[in-house]
Every structure is written in C-alpha cells, then in structure tokens.
Amino acid sequence: MFSFLKKKTGQAAGKDIGFEERERKTPIAGYVLLIAMTIVSLWLGFTALSDLENVPAKPQALSSCSVPFISYGWQDAWRFSGTYYEYSVKPVYSPEAAFPYQVRPPSAQPCVFSDIETKRGVAGAFAQTKGTRDQIANLQNQSNQKQNALSQLDSQINELRRQYELSIGEKGAKVSGGIYNIGELQTKLKPFEEQKTALVNEVANIQNQISAASDQLKPFNEKLRALYKEVLADWRVQWRWYELWAFLLQGLFVFPFFFIMLKTYFRLSAKNSPYTVIATFTLATASIFVVKIACVYFWSLLLAAILEALWDLINRIQILKSIITYAGMLLTIVLFGGAVYLLQRKIFNPARVALRYLRDKRCPSCQFSLELSKNFCPHCGEQILEKCPKCHSARFIRMAVCPHCGDRKT
Ligand SMILES: [Zn+2]
Numbered sequence: 571m572f573s574f575l576k577k578k579t580g581q582a583a584g585k586d587i588g589f590e591e592r593e594r595k596t597p598i599a600g601y602v603l604l605i606a607m608t609i610v611s612l613w614l615g616f617t618a619l620s621d622l623e624n625v626p627a628k629p630q631a632l633s634s635c636s637v638p639f640i641s642y643g644w645q646d647a648w649r650f651s652g653t654y655y656e657y658s659v660k661p662v663y664s665p666e667a668a669f670p671y672q673v674r675p676p677s678a679q680p681c682v683f684s685d686i687e688t689k690r691g692v693a694g695a696f697a698q699t700k701g702t703r704d705q706i707a708n709l710q711n712q713s714n715q716k717q718n719a720l721s722q723l724d725s726q727i728n729e730l731r732r733q734y735e736l737s738i739g740e741k742g743a744k745v746s747g748g749i750y751n752i753g754e755l756q757t758k759l760k761p762f763e764e765q766k767t768a769l770v771n772e773v774a775n776i777q778n779q780i781s782a783a784s785d786q787l788k789p790f791n792e793k794l795r796a797l798y799k800e801v802l803a804d805w806r807v808q809w810r811w812y813e814l815w816a817f818l819l820q821g822l823f824v825f826p827f828f829f830i831m832l833k834t835y836f837r838l839s840a841k842n843s844p845y846t847v848i849a850t851f852t853l854a855t856a857s858i859f860v861v862k863i864a865c866v867y868f869w870s871l872l873l874a875a876i877l878e879a880l881w882d883l884i885n886r887i888q889i890l891k892s893i894i895t896y897a898g899m900l901l902t903i904v905l906f907g908g909a910v911y912l913l914q915r916k917i918f919n920p921a922r923v924a925l926r927y928l929r930d931k932r933c934p935s936c937q938f939s940l941e942l943s944k945n946f947c948p949h950c951g952e953q954i955l956e957k958c959p960k961c962h963s964a965r966f967i968r969m970a971v972c973p974h975c976g977d978r979k980t
C-alpha cells in the first residue's frame with residue numbers, strides 16, 4: 571500500500587503530458603477571486619511602497635526663484651512631481667519681459683533658498699539685482715493696474731458708441747423726440763477717448779521701462795543660469811542617493827517576496843499542482859512590484875538618459891522615425907505571434923496529442939479505432955503494444971507504466 575502511494579507521488583512528479591488544460595481548469599469564480607486578490611494586494615503593496623519612499627529624507631526642493639533658471643531633464647521626471655514639488659510656487663521676480671510665469675506682487679514672500687542654493691551662492695547673486703528686480707515687479711504692478719483701468723474705460727467707450735450709433739439710426743429714420751442727443755454724446759465721448767489714448771501711452775511707456783530694466787538683468791541672469799547648472803547637478807546627486815536608499819529599502823520588502831513566490835511557483839508547477847494558478851497570480855503581483863521599483867531606480871540612473879538621447883535622435887532624423895515605427899510593428903507581430911505559437915505548441919505537443927488519442931481508444935498516430943488493432947495499428951502500422959521486459963505481458967508502448975505489473979519505464 572505504502573509503495574503504491576509512493577509510486578503515485580512519483581508519477582505525479584514526472585512529466586505530465588497526459589493532462590489537458592481543460593481537465594485542471596480553474597472555475598470562473600476562482601479566477602474572479604484571484605483577480606480580486608491581485609487588485610487588493612497591488613493596491614496595498616503600492617501603498618506600502620509609497621510609505622517606504624518617505625522613510626529616507628527627500629532632498630530639499632529648490633526655491634521658487636529657481637524655476638526660470640533651471641530646465642529639468644527626463645531623469646527628473648518624478649523628482650519634482652507629487653509631494654516633492656509645489657506646483658503653486660511661482661517666482662517672485664520676472665527676470666525677463668518674455669518670462670512666462672506670473673509675477674507676484676512685491677509684498678509676496680521672498681524665495682526660501684534650499685541648502686544647495688545657499689551653498690552655491692545663489693542668494694548673493696539674487697541680492698545683487700534686487701533693486702532692479704524690485705523695480706521691474708513694481709512697474710509690472712503699475713502696468714497691471716493701468717491695464718485694468720484701460721479695460722474698464724474700453725467698456726464705457728463701447729457703451730457710449732453703441733448709444734451714438736443708435737442715435738444716428740434714429741436721426742436717419744427721422745424719429746421725433748429720440749432718446750439720445752447726438753451732440754451731447756459726442757462731447758461725452760471725447761474726454762473718454764483722450765483718456766484712453768493717454769493710458770495706452772502710459773502702458774507702453776511702462777512696458778518700455780520694464781524691457782529696459784530686463785535688459786540690465788540679462789548678464790546677471792546668465793550668471794544665475796550658470797549657478798543653477800551647478801545647483802541642479804548637486805541636487806541630482808542628492809536625489810541619486812535618496813533613490814538608492816529608497817530602492818534598497820523597498821527591495822528589502824519586494825525581493826524576498828518575489829523570490830519566495832518564484833520558488834513556490836516552480837515547486838507547484840513541477841508537481842503539476844492545481845494550486846499553481848494561485849502562485850501564478852501572486853508571482854505576477856510580486857513581479858509588478860519588482861518592475862516598479864526597478865523602473866524608478868534605473869530611470870534616473872540610465873533609462874532616462876538613453877531614452878532622451880534616442881528621442882532627440884529620432885526627432886532629428888525622419889527616416890529613423892519610420893524605421894522605428896516599422897520595427898515596432900514587426901516586434902509586435904513577433905511578440906504576439908510568438909505567444910500564440912508557444913501556446914499552440916504546448917497543446918499540440920505530439921506526445922500530448924498521442925495520449926489524447928490513446929485515451930479515446932484510437933491509434934496515437936492515425937486515430938484509427940484501437941478495437942481493431944492488436945500489437946500494431948492495422949491502418950497505419952504504428953506499434954501500439956510491446957512486451958513488458960519485467961512481466962512479459964503486452965503493455966502500451968507509449969505509456970510509462972505496465973498495466974499488469976506496474977513496471978515504470980525510466
Ligand atoms: Zn494508426
């Protein structure tokens with residue numbers, strides 16, 4: 571009895587080609603539960619990972635003054651996103667007239683410089699031009715006020731013009747006792763027009779002063795830009811260290827989980843266990859975590875630089891763009907076609923097919939009914955039975971075990 575059980579397990583551990591996918595099919599409810607399990611564990615896992623991200627100290631964010639002087643690269647993709655970077659920060663000063671960011675009123679709080687900026691002497695460079703920048707901010711403020719006044723004036727003028735046109739219409743239609751008096755309206759309109767011209771001139775004048783002051787700032791801005799290049803380099807080094815710590819810390823949780831799941835998967839799959847499907851889903855979850863933390867870590871290390879360089883190259887050379895699209899198409903075909911090929915090859919594995927026919931009492935080679943055959947198939951001549959070397963009875967040549975004595979082929 572014991573040896574029978576032992577043989578049974580031994581058989582299960584062997585190559586299983588006799589079993590079809592459908593025989594071990596997981597019920598749909600099982601898949602729904604597994605998918606639910608995956609979603610919940612992914613959600614919890616990602617929450618845990620992002621909590622771990624906050625364990626090492628993140629590098630200080632650069633001051634809002636840095637915004638116009640720094641151009642971030644691909645590698646900084648998530649370094650100034652989310653909690654790290656405050657999107658509401660706007661620079662206090664407009665260093666150039668064409669500067670796209672809004673200008674804060676002069677009363678706004680000045681920039682709070684990070685340690686790196688202080689170390690690189692950015693604060694001093696800003697202090698040198700404080701007078702000019704204050705002047706620009708002041709002028710900008712005045713200009714804004716005048717623009718507002720101008721738009722109010724414009725709406726008043728438009729209203730008067732409308733009335734004026736109506737009164738002209740009334741005159742043309744010879745309406746007696748019209749509401750509007752043309753002469754009165756004309757005298758009313760005149761000072762408004764004059765006021766408008768004056769305001770437009772004032773605004774232009776202020777704009778000229780702003781651009782003159784901005785011109786004065788240009789050399790200083792160049793200097794700041796150079797300083798901020800160093801600041802950016804330092805900041806990136808700090809981030810690399812931070813990312814390394816975060817990666818190691820997250821890896822401490824993710825990698826053991828991944829390897830345990832990988833081992834479990836291979837163990838169950840070797841045993842052909844019906845629980846393999848659970849391990850498959852768990853392994854997929856673990857792999858997603860591994861890919862996630864690896865992508866974050868390697869992104870800034872090299873992926874971003876490689877992709878950025880490639881992107882530049884692709885954009886520069888049109889033919890390359892076409893080639894890459896074409897290669898992408900071929901790759902898609904290879905990947906998807908390859909997956910289907912592997913699937914088909916497994917299902918239509920000759921050994922599996924032969925066994926399937928045998929169980930249906932058909933010749934493993936030609937599907938002819940085995941009821942009419944003895945040692946050989948009378949239709950195609952395929953050998954069906956052979957003599958067992960141990961008990962000398964007839965046994966199926968394609969089956970591992972003799973049905974008479976239980977002898978197993980090695
Ligand atoms: Zn046959």
Ligand SMILES: [Zn+2]
Pocket residue numbers: 958959960961962963965972973974975976977
């Ligand atoms: Zn035998």
